[in-house]
Amino acid sequence: QVQLVESGGGLVQAGGSLRLSCAASGRTFSAMGWFRQAPGKEREFVAAISWSGVSTHYADSVKGRFTISRDNAKNTVSLQMNSLKPEDTAVYYCAAASTFGRGTPRESSYAYWGQGTQVTVSS
Numbered sequence: 001q002v003q004l005v006e007s008g009g010g011l012v013q014a015g016g017s018l019r020l021s022c023a024a025s026g027r028t029f030s031a032m033g034w035f036r037q038a039p040g041k042e043r044e045f046v047a048a049i050s051w052s053g054v055s056t057h058y059a060d061s062v063k064g065r066f067t068i069s070r071d072n073a074k075n076t077v078s079l080q081m082n083s084l085k086p087e088d089t090a091v092y093y094c095a096a097a098s099t100f101g102r103g104t105p106r107e108s109s110y111a112y113w114g115q116g117t118q119v120t121v122s123s
Contacts, residue, residue, distance in 0.1 A: 001025075001026050002024070002026035002027055002096070002112050003024070003026055004023070004094045004096060004112055005022065005023050005094075005114060006020060006021070006022045006094045006114045006116065006117040007020070007022075007023075007117065008020040008117065009092060009117030009118045009119045010118075010119070011122065012084055012120070012121055012122070013122050014084060014085055015083060015084065016121070017080070017081060017082045017084065018081045019079070019080050020078065020079040020081065020092055020094075020117060021076055021077070021079075022076060022114055023074070023076050024094075024096055024112075025075065029051075029097060029112075030050065030097065030099050031049070031050060031051070031097040031100035031104055032048065032049055032070055032095070033045070033048035033068075033077075033094075033095045033096075034047050034077075034092055034094060034095070035092070035093045035095055036088075036091065037090055037091050037093070038087075038089060038090040043093070043107060045106070045107075046059050046062055046066065046079070046092070047068040047079060048068065048100065048104045049068045049069065049070050049077065050100040051072070051100065053069065057104050061087075062088075065081065065082050065083045065084075067080040081119070084119075086122070087121075088121050089119060089120050089121050090119060091116040091119075092116065092117050092118075092119050093116045094113070095107075095113050095114070096112040096113075097109045097111060
């Protein structure tokens with residue numbers, strides 16, 4: 001049984017930092033990613049990382065502020081979020097896929113999803 005469990009969300013002031021973590025169980029995945037969904041908006045891609053960690057992909061809106069990393073020994077993926085802005089407020093979802101490639105930013109590429117964790121950035 002595959003399970004993804006996120007942690008680390010919370011309330012932070014603009015300019016602050018948060019670190020999200022996602023623990024996967026049941027199997028390992030070639031690609032791990034983070035998506036987010038703000039109120040009234042569609043879910044959007046945030047970042048993804050390949051098995052080796054050498055390849056990463058970021059949404060333009062978070063480049064230079066967010067860093068994705070993974071620990072394969074622990075089967076976890078993390079998202080370090082710095083210089084947070086109010087527009088980063090959303091529910092953040094961890095996702096896992098069998099391949100890493102051109103389809104990485106697409107939701108349809110991911111077969112497994114976590115339950116989400118709330119991130120709120122106050123101005």
